Amino acid sequence: MSQSFLKVERLARTFPTADGKPGLPVFDDIHFGIERGEFVCVVGHSGCGKTTILNILAGLDEATSGVVIMDGREVRGPSLDRGVVFQSHALLPWLSTLKNVEFGVRSRWPDWSKTQVQEHSTKYLEMVGLGQALHKKPSELSGGMKQRVGIARAFAIQPKMLLLDEPFGALDALARGTIQDELVSIVQATHQTVFMITHDVDESILLADKIFLMSSGPHAKIAEIVEVTMPRERTRHTIHHNPQYYKIRNHLVDFLVNRSQEYAGADISDTYDPKHPPQVRPGLADEMPSPAKTPTDPAVQAVVLPLLQTNASN
Amino acid sequence: MKTHKAWLAPLLSVLFLGLFLGIWYLATMQKESAVVVDPEYAALVGKAAATGSKSAVPNPTEVAIKLWGHIKDPFYDHGTNDKGVGIQLGYSIGRVLIGFFLAAIVAIPLGFLIGMSPLIHKALDPFIQVLKPISPLAWMPLALYTIKDANISSIFVIFICSLWPMLVNTAFGVATVRKDWLNVARTLEVSPLRTAFQVILPAAAPTIMTGMRISVGIAWLVIVAAEMLVGGTGIGYFVWNEWNNLSISNIINAILLIGLVGMLLDAILNRLTKVVTYKE
Numbered sequence: 001m002s003q004s005f006l007k008v009e010r011l012a013r014t015f016p017t018a019d020g021k022p023g024l025p026v027f028d029d030i031h032f033g034i035e036r037g038e039f040v041c042v043v044g045h046s047g048c049g050k051t052t053i054l055n056i057l058a059g060l061d062e063a064t065s066g067v068v069i070m071d072g073r074e075v076r077g078p079s080l081d082r083g084v085v086f087q088s089h090a091l092l093p094w095l096s097t098l099k100n101v102e103f104g105v106r107s108r109w110p111d112w113s114k115t116q117v118q119e120h121s122t123k124y125l126e127m128v129g130l131g132q133a134l135h136k137k138p139s140e141l142s143g144g145m146k147q148r149v150g151i152a153r154a155f156a157i158q159p160k161m162l163l164l165d166e167p168f169g170a171l172d173a174l175a176r177g178t179i180q181d182e183l184v185s186i187v188q189a190t191h192q193t194v195f196m197i198t199h200d201v202d203e204s205i206l207l208a209d210k211i212f213l214m215s216s217g218p219h220a221k222i223a224e225i226v227e228v229t230m231p232r233e234r235t236r237h238t239i240h241h242n243p244q245y246y247k248i249r250n251h252l253v254d255f256l257v258n259r260s261q262e263y264a265g266a267d268i269s270d271t272y273d274p275k276h277p278p279q280v281r282p283g284l285a286d287e288m289p290s291p292a293k294t295p296t297d298p299a300v301q302a303v304v305l306p307l308l309q310t311n312a313s314n
Numbered sequence: 315m316k317t318h319k320a321w322l323a324p325l326l327s328v329l330f331l332g333l334f335l336g337i338w339y340l341a342t343m344q345k346e347s348a349v350v351v352d353p354e355y356a357a358l359v360g361k362a363a364a365t366g367s368k369s370a371v372p373n374p375t376e377v378a379i380k381l382w383g384h385i386k387d388p389f390y391d392h393g394t395n396d397k398g399v400g401i402q403l404g405y406s407i408g409r410v411l412i413g414f415f416l417a418a419i420v421a422i423p424l425g426f427l428i429g430m431s432p433l434i435h436k437a438l439d440p441f442i443q444v445l446k447p448i449s450p451l452a453w454m455p456l457a458l459y460t461i462k463d464a465n466i467s468s469i470f471v472i473f474i475c476s477l478w479p480m481l482v483n484t485a486f487g488v489a490t491v492r493k494d495w496l497n498v499a500r501t502l503e504v505s506p507l508r509t510a511f512q513v514i515l516p517a518a519a520p521t522i523m524t525g526m527r528i529s530v531g532i533a534w535l536v537i538v539a540a541e542m543l544v545g546g547t548g549i550g551y552f553v554w555n556e557w558n559n560l561s562i563s564n565i566i567n568a569i570l571l572i573g574l575v576g577m578l579l580d581a582i583l584n585r586l587t588k589v590v591t592y593k594e
Contacts, residue, residue, distance in 0.1 A: 060497050078500040090494035094516045094592035103512070104502040139593035157502065 003072075004033025005193060006057075006161060011066035013052050025064065026052060027220035029274040032212060034161075037191045041204035043252060044214030045260055050197045051087075054165050057195060058084045071160060080108050083154030085164040089146040091138040091153075098134040101125055101153045108157040124156040125149070128182055144175030148182070155186065164196040168203065177236055180206060188232070201252045205245065206234055212277075213255050215262065222277045223260070226251060229283040244283030251282035335374050342373040372563045380563040381570070395555055397547070399571060405547040407575065409465070409540075410533045413472025417529065421477050422522060425484025426510070429518070435485065442481065450475035450536045454543055464544040468537065475536045476529035483525025487518030519590035527583040534576045549575075 012028035026049035034040050042050050055061035057068055059078035068075040070082070091100050101121035106112070112120070125134060128148040138146055147167055154162055168176045180203060187194060187207075198204050204211045211226040230244050239245055272278070372380075388400025428435045450471045457467035491514050499509040541550025549572055556564035 058497075058501055060500060078497075078503065080501075080503045082501065084497070084501045086494055086497070088494055090492075090498050092495060092498070092513065092516070093594045094590075103498075103504070107502045107504050107508075137593065 005036040005038075005071060006034040006195075007067075007069040008032050008053075008057075009067050009069075011053065011056065011068070012064050013049060013056065013061070014064045024218035026217045027214075028065075030066065030220075030222055031275045032222055032225070032277075034193060034195060036193055039187060039192075039194045039207055039209045040196070040212060041208035041210075042195070042197045042212045042214060043199070043201065043204050043256070044212075044220070045216045045256065046199075048214045048217045048220040048260075050214060051165055054084075054163050054195065054197055057161075058082055058163050060084075080104075080157050081160045083157055083159035083162045085147070085150045085154045085162070085167045087165045087167065087169055089138075089143075089150040091146055091149055093138050096135045096137055097125060097130060097141070097149050098122065100138070100149055101156050104153050104157045121152075121156055124152040127155070127186060128152045142175070144171050144179055147171065148179060151179075151183065151186075155190070155192070161193045161195065164194065166197050166199065169199060176200075176203075181236055183207065184234070201249060201256070204252070205230075205248055206236060206239055211252065213252070213260070216260050221272075221274055224255065225277050225279040227279060227281045227283075229281050247285055248283045251280070251285075339373050339375075342371050372566070377563045377566050380561075381567045384567055384571075394546075397552075399549070399552065399568065402547060402549045402552040403571060403575060406537050406541060406549040409469050409548065410472055410530070410537050410579075413469045414476045414526075414530055414533050416469070417473045417476035418480055418526065420473075421480035421525075422484050425481045425522070425525075426488050426514070428481070428485035429488025430514075435489070442478070446478045446482070450532075451539055451543065454540065458544070464546055468540040468544055468548070471540045472533045472537060476533045479528040479532065480522070480525040483528070484518065484522045487521030487525075488514055490521075491517040516590070516592070520587060520592070523583065523587040523590055527580060527587060530579050530583055531576065534572075534579055538572060 009031055011030035012025045014022050014025045017023040026047070030053065042053070044050055052061060056063045057075065059075055059082065075082075091097075092103065095103065098118070098121055101124060102117050105117050105121050109117070109120075122131070122134060125131060128151055130145060130148055130152065133141060133145060138149070141149070147170075151167065154164075168179060171179065184207060186192070194207075196204075196207065205228055208228050209232070211228060212222050213224045213226060215221050215223040226248065228248060230239070230242050230248075234242075384399045388398045388403075390396075390398040391401060428438055453471055453474050454467060457470045458464065461467050461470060495513050495517055496509070499513045504513070537548065538550035538553065541548035542554045545551050545554070549568055553565055553568045553572075556568065
């Protein structure tokens with residue numbers, strides 16, 4: 001198997017219980033790879049450790065065991081190579097929009113002059129449509145605008161990879177729509193590698209190349225990797241006319257509603273290999289299976305899934 | 315909530331003041347006494363005391379006349395026991411500010427340390443808990459004995475009493491800085507020093523300033539008592555000296571001035587707090 005841009009192996013995280021004893025692992029035996037320029041969404045129920053995985057990738061949290069390797073180097077602690085967009089936007093409220101972005105830019109390029117820093121930061125704020133709000137304080141901005149500043153701040157340091165932790169979770173549907181569109185166009189223009197957590201199935205289909213479906217914790221796993229086989233140029237307004245859309249959507253919802261619990265418990269069938277979670281293409285389900293790529297083959301899926309179900313119900 | 319006309323509250327304030335002054339005036343009206351006294355004795359102890367009339371408390375007009383005298387010439391210096399109130403207040407304010415700033419220099423960095431390190435917090439907490447409730451004046455004899463200088467001893471007492479609110483508030487403010495903001499600094503690889511000055515300090519500034527405001531208030535309370543004890547100069551000593559002179563008018567004036575200066579100090583720090591306060 002070729003070396004992925006980001007490689008996660010045997011990742012597990014255990015939090016101590018209230019009385020200080022080690023508890024059950026929230027997730028364990030997590031393996032995945034992300035290629036350069038790929039957009040990956042992680043979908044799963046609350047408590048499956050999505051945010052913990054993201055924090056470990058960001059270097060803000062440490063895994064109990066396992067490694068994360070990005071671009072040939074092990075991830076140890078936070079780095080400017082990985083830009084993070086926080087769920088709660090996390091802008092510094094005493095700084096203006098521009099200064100918030102400059103804060104990171106100055107750290108990235110300490111040798112730059114003041115004007116250089118300012119021009120660079122302004123460029124990225126204009127990119128997210130905030131050219132008019134450079135000198136406003138975060139408290140004067142709407143929720144959507146704040147999150148845009150957060151995105152501009154993360155993009156402005158030109159990281160090798162972007163980590164987004166439910167960035168639009170707190171936004172209303174309208175604001176979410178526009179900002180999703182913006183994210184699509186920015187990511188397409190910059191070919192940014194993205195790892196994003198979301199609760200929103202539609203959002204993940206719109207944005208992602210691959211969707212990691214996580215089973216519920218404890219012992220959460222990456223149960224399946226869903227390939228979004230629709231062409232990359234998608235828009236919010238037309239995506240639901242694509243015949244693949246509902247097939248993918250149904251597959252995701254079915255997983256969340258019916259199957260996400262079944263991976264709980266340590267003894268999972270022999271056919272499930274956590275190193276190579278089944279990779280499925282529900283969008284192409286009725287078409288002819290593509291020639292032998294074992295785990296991604298829908299024909300294999302048809303065998304694997306019932307096995308898993310019977311096994312977990314024991 | 316109903317909104318009132320802007321002038322209503324000040325008008326009421328003036329009314330209350332008038333009422334207070336009126337009651338004061340009535341309560342201190344001189345009943346002319348028929349007792350004849352030796353004029354030399356009267357000159358010595360004051361007319362009211364010599365005639366044995368009920369009250370030596372001056373009426374508002376007498377106090378106002380004295381006050382006008384102080385305002386007209388606040389900075390005269392006629393020797394140890396006869397200095398203008400301006401000079402005396404100046405001494406007191408000077409001591410308070412020196413003690414307060416020395417305390418800030420110690421309390422804010424130390425508070426930072428305590429706030430950032432749970433270990434240091436646990437290690438120092440017992441000392442802080444024991445030292446904090448000690449009345450600052452209890453330190454005075456010890457200070458006088460070790461420092462052997464009345465002036466520096468009062469500054470030390472101010473230092474000690476200003477220390478705790480600033481220390482505790484700084485530690486609290488630093489410890490409760492939003493985790494998200496620190497994570498932002500970490501993911502942007504901001505150096506610890508820059509994080510301290512550009513994230514933690516501004517984030518904790520409102521809490522630190524509140525501590526400073528409490529401190530300066532306590533310091534101003536304590537300086538009067540401290541100066542009464544050590545004597546020499548300062549508005550506290552002035553009050554005590556006028557008590558010895560039995561000049562109630564001057565005492566009342568001093569009380570009024572102490573209040574006004576205290577209000578001023580608080581207003582300044584309040585203004586500064588507003589400057590560093592941010593809206594989330």
